[in-house]
Amino acid sequence: MKKVMLVTGASRGIGASVALMAGLRGYRVAINYVKDQVSANKVVQAIEAAGGEAIAIQADVGDFKAAEGMFKAVDRKWGRLDVLVNNAGMLANFRVEDVTDENVSQIFRTNVFSTYFCSREAVRRMSTKHGGAGGVIVNLSSVAARLGGLGGGSGYAATKAAISTFTLALAKEVGHEGIRVNAVSPGLIETEIHNVHGGIAHMQELAKTAVPMGRHGSADEVAEAILWLASDASSYVDGVVLDVSGGR
Numbered sequence: 001m002k003k004v005m006l007v008t009g010a011s012r013g014i015g016a017s018v019a020l021m022a023g024l025r026g027y028r029v030a031i032n033y034v035k036d037q038v039s040a041n042k043v044v045q046a047i048e049a050a051g052g053e054a055i056a057i058q059a060d061v062g063d064f065k066a067a068e069g070m071f072k073a074v075d076r077k078w079g080r081l082d083v084l085v086n087n088a089g090m091l092a093n094f095r096v097e098d099v100t101d102e103n104v105s106q107i108f109r110t111n112v113f114s115t116y117f118c119s120r121e122a123v124r125r126m127s128t129k130h131g132g133a134g135g136v137i138v139n140l141s142s143v144a145a146r147l148g149g150l151g152g153g154s155g156y157a158a159t160k161a162a163i164s165t166f167t168l169a170l171a172k173e174v175g176h177e178g179i180r181v182n183a184v185s186p187g188l189i190e191t192e193i194h195n196v197h198g199g200i201a202h203m204q205e206l207a208k209t210a211v212p213m214g215r216h217g218s219a220d221e222v223a224e225a226i227l228w229l230a231s232d233a234s235s236y237v238d239g240v241v242l243d244v245s246g247g248r
Helices: 014-024 036-048 064-078 101-126 155-178 191-198 199-210 221-230
Strands: 005-006 030-031 055-057 083-086 135-140 179-186 243-244
Touching: 005 014, 014 030, 014 036, 014 055, 014 083, 014 101, 014 221, 030 036, 036 055, 055 064, 055 135, 064 101, 083 101, 101 135, 101 155, 135 155, 135 221, 155 179, 155 243, 179 221, 191 221, 199 243, 221 243
Parallel strands: 005 030, 005 083, 030 055, 083 135, 135 179, 179 243
Antiparallel strands: none
């Protein structure tokens, strides 16, 4: 039976690469998006054109009820869940002196609360404690968690540090229930998320000097690491944050 993977924030960037790669490798893929239905549908169509199965589900996963409803939609479609990739996230550019209730709440809700809400639903379905067959959760952290991020990136760095620690804590919590929990920690990756820090061109220039390998990474390179963590090839890997950062 084909495994089912749910990828949050999968209409573009790393999430889209993960979803497409998973679909081409035999997963049934649920592609979550918030606003960009057109891009999400393109990912679905690409998977289907290659003979795979996929659906697009609109949900703001930083909202408790919306996240819950998304998982129920997967239940109705395929009746199981084997892998959750908590990819939904955002960058932000504000100094601490410019923090408002709105900007700091938004980044924590998008990056951290969404991971908690979705992991809650995944554990309830995967855990042997709840009658599940086990599964895998892969979270998206960032090298910003240990480097502090770019200028104005303290909010983002703090959320990603939370994800790294949450990954270890959840792995210990559910390891005896058949669930492996790991994270990837990307460095400078060529995606549109960098628009708030000068765009892709600025990121590419920064990578030449800031990254030991002298270049930025691609979304596919991160997706390969995520698919490995999701697979049986990493069956004894748990509670790990894997850097995909070119040595940075």
